[in-house]
Amino acid sequence: MTQRLAIVSLMILSFSASSIADVTLPSYPKGKGKYCVEPTDVMRRDHFEYLMHHRQISVHLGVRSKRHSLVGCVDCHASQADDGTYISVNEPGQFCRSCHVYTAVKIDCFSCHAAVPDAVVKQ
Amino acid sequence: MMTNPANKPRRHFLGRTGAGTALLALAPGVKLVDLTLAKDEDEPASDETRWGLLVDADRCTTGCRACVSACEEEHALAKTSRTQLDPQWIRKVDLVDESNDRSVSIPLMCQHCEDPPCVEVCPTGASFKRADGMVLVDKHTCIGCRYCMMACPFNARSFVHEEVTGQKSYSPRGKGTVESCTLCVHRVDNDRTPACVESCAVDGHGALTFGDLNDSESTVSKTVRSQPHRELRPDLGLNTGVRYRGV
Numbered sequence: 001m002t003q004r005l006a007i008v009s010l011m012i013l014s015f016s017a018s019s020i021a022d023v024t025l026p027s028y029p030k031g032k033g034k035y036c037v038e039p040t041d042v043m044r045r046d047h048f049e050y051l052m053h054h055r056q057i058s059v060h061l062g063v064r065s066k067r068h069s070l071v072g073c074v075d076c077h078a079s080q081a082d083d084g085t086y087i088s089v090n091e092p093g094q095f096c097r098s099c100h101v102y103t104a105v106k107i108d109c110f111s112c113h114a115a116v117p118d119a120v121v122k123q
Numbered sequence: 124m125m126t127n128p129a130n131k132p133r134r135h136f137l138g139r140t141g142a143g144t145a146l147l148a149l150a151p152g153v154k155l156v157d158l159t160l161a162k163d164e165d166e167p168a169s170d171e172t173r174w175g176l177l178v179d180a181d182r183c184t185t186g187c188r189a190c191v192s193a194c195e196e197e198h199a200l201a202k203t204s205r206t207q208l209d210p211q212w213i214r215k216v217d218l219v220d221e222s223n224d225r226s227v228s229i230p231l232m233c234q235h236c237e238d239p240p241c242v243e244v245c246p247t248g249a250s251f252k253r254a255d256g257m258v259l260v261d262k263h264t265c266i267g268c269r270y271c272m273m274a275c276p277f278n279a280r281s282f283v284h285e286e287v288t289g290q291k292s293y294s295p296r297g298k299g300t301v302e303s304c305t306l307c308v309h310r311v312d313n314d315r316t317p318a319c320v321e322s323c324a325v326d327g328h329g330a331l332t333f334g335d336l337n338d339s340e341s342t343v344s345k346t347v348r349s350q351p352h353r354e355l356r357p358d359l360g361l362n363t364g365v366r367y368r369g370v
Contacts, residue, residue, distance in 0.1 A: 024367030059261050062253055064312045071292045111299030112262055114290045 026098040030077035036076075037067050046075075070109065075117045086116035146165065162312060168255040171362065173237075174306055175256070175336035176227055176320070177352065179341050180369035182330035185228040188215055190331065193322030194232075197307065198294040203285040212304045213319060218370065226369055227312075230319065230331075232304035233258055233279040234355060235364035241271035241280065250301075256336075256364050257306050265300040266293035276356050306333075308351075331347050347350060 036043050038050070054068040068073045077095035078086045089096045090110040100107055191213045194200065198360065201331060202262040209215055213232040220226070224306040239248045241259045249265035250358035252258050260271075260280075272280045280303040287296045293309035307317035311333075315321075346352075347366060355370075 008191070055263060057167070057265070058193055059259070060251060060253070061160070062308070063165055065165040074292065112287070112290065112295040112300070114292040114295070118292045 025103075026102045028093065028095045028098040029077075031076040033076060037072070070113055071117075074113075074115060078116050088115035090115045104121065136167065153342070162314075166274065168253050168257075168312075169252040171337060172254075173256040173336040174235070175304070175316070175334065175343050175347070175364040176235075176268075176310060177332040177346055178365065178367045179330045180227040180229050180265075182328050183228050183230065184225065184236050184328060187228075187326065187328065189322045189326040189328070190230050190319035191215060193318040194304070197291070197318035198296070198305075199287075199291050201289060205284060208231075208284045210283055210284075212281070212302070224277075229357055229367060229370060231277060231279070231355075232319075232365065233275075233306075234277050234361070235306060237362035237364070238278065239361070240274040240359075243268075244270040244274040246270065246323055251268055257308055257311075258303075258309065259305055260301055260303065262297060262300040262302070267299040267301065269301060275360055276301075276361075 009118055038046075043050075048105040051070055053067075054063075054070075057063040058065075058069065071121075073096075074089055078089050080086055081096065088110070091097060092101070096107065096110075096115075134353045139173075192209075194213050198212065200210055200212065216231045217226055217228045217230060217334045235256055235258045237252075237256065239252055241258065242252055246252075246268060246304060247264045247266055249261045249263075250258070250271045251261060267282065269282055272278075272282060278299050282301050283296060283298050286298050290296050294305075306320075310317060316333045317331075323329060324330045332346060333341045334341035336344050337349065338344055339348075342364070346368075352366045352368045353370060354361070354366055
């Protein structure tokens with residue numbers, strides 16, 4: 001009995017260890033600046049709450065504060081390729097996509113919203 | 124987690140009204156500050172403002188499409204493979220009076236009605252009127268049913284039939300939603316005039332005047348008070364924010 005228990009627990013252990021090793025953890029380029037608009041753990045847990053709230057007050061009421069706007073997220077978190085062009089935050093391995101693939105949450109923000117900052121028009 | 128923004132404008136409004144009254148009491152007849160202050164970025168749109176646009180048909184030229192092009196560029200309204208279905212936020216319309224062959228050319232866009240039929244028919248609340256009179260579509264809640272397009276007497280709304288790429292950050296657009304002229308709300312909230320108005324002025328025509336209809340000192344409201352003008356389809360009693368001269 002003890003021997004059987006030991007084999008089963010060994011199997012469970014080895015199984016869980018191998019599945020952890022198979023999972024690719026999110027990895028993405030670092031954003032601009034030192035800090036995000038809220039602490040990292042708060043943003044990881046609640047960023048969609050902030051975005052949802054901001055979308056409501058900006059679209060319907062006309063509040064244009066930048067702190068929790070999606071445009072602000074993209075401005076800081078879109079990385080640049082070697083030639084200076086911006087890479088979409090929705091590309092594989094980029095800020096939004098890498099975590100959303102990991103958590104299997106499909107977002108459709110970027111079917112309408114720009115996923116790169118606006119190009120600076122030279123005067 | 125977050126404060127209710129609905130409580131904020133009232134406090135702002137009361138504070139501002141108090142300050143205005145105090146100033147008036149101190150110096151009657153002397154205007155020390157402009158009471159219609161520019162909107163702070165974290166301040167909601169106020170119903171003390173009613174944005175309006177005056178189109179002077181006498182200054183608008185047949186064949187000129189500066190406003191249309193400026194709008195397309197501002198909002199990245201790119202051409203698709205099905206051009207007949209491309210969204211149009213402004214259309215140039217030529218009107219001919221058959222009795223005397225007089226013709227005028229006018230830009231026709233969302234008329235930003237006070238009582239918008241598009242808002243009345245929207246089943247999801249996506250079509251809405253902002254406090255300052257701008258009639259907009261919340262594309263987050265638009266289901267693309269197009270009731271609003273059928274209700275609009277000016278045919279001002281368009282449906283996005285194709286996938287959209289290259290959107291501007293301030294003007295999100297996507298397939299399956301309805302859209303129309305926003306009076307360049309992103310510019311107006313930053314104290315700028317709509318792109319069409321700017322381009323018309325740059326072109327030297329100056330046929331478009333934008334401003335606050337509720338502000339008696341604004342150019343648009345002065346012109347509306349002093350010169351003959353009309354709304355399109357006045358029989359519908361919509362009290363449009365866009366007005367026309369010389370039509």
